[in-house]
Amino acid sequence: MPSDRLSILYNPSAGMGRALGRKIKLERLLRHFEIRYDLVMTRSEEHLRELTRAHARSYPAVVGAGGDSTFHIMIGEMTAAGGGAGGKARQPADQRNAARASQKKIRRLMGPLPLR
Numbered sequence: 001m002p003s004d005r006l007s008i009l010y011n012p013s014a015g016m017g018r019a020l021g022r023k024i025k026l027e028r029l030l031r032h033f034e035i036r037y038d039l040v041m042t043r044s045e046e047h048l049r050e051l052t053r054a055h056a057r058s059y060p061a062v063v064g065a066g067g068d069s070t071f072h073i074m075i076g077e078m079t080a081a082g083g084g085a086g087g088k089a090r091q092p093a094d095q096r097n098a099a100r101a102s103q104k105k106i107r108r109l110m111g112p113l114p115l116r
Helices: 018-032 045-058 068-080 093-110
Strands: 006-010 037-041 061-065
Touching: 006 018, 006 045, 018 037, 018 061, 045 061, 045 068, 061 068
Parallel strands: 006 037, 006 061
Antiparallel strands: none
């Protein structure tokens, strides 16, 4: 189980394909601040659904990088799995703390990534 890594499900077609250009900046910032992560490019909505279910069970935090549809699909899958919008129903405290620290760093550094 990747208990010390952040899962990023990246939708390269978000923003009419402009999201792909943000991937390099995102990965550069994650490496610079030593945030351990696994980034997976989604191929379709069904692929995103499958990844969301699998990663919600095995990662302390799952992040969606995309648009409204990406987030709606992810929240729907996590909620259907019984973990609410936060993914799992219960996590060990050390995993929750690591996930929170990574999330705070990302929010502070990048905020929302406007595609315009």
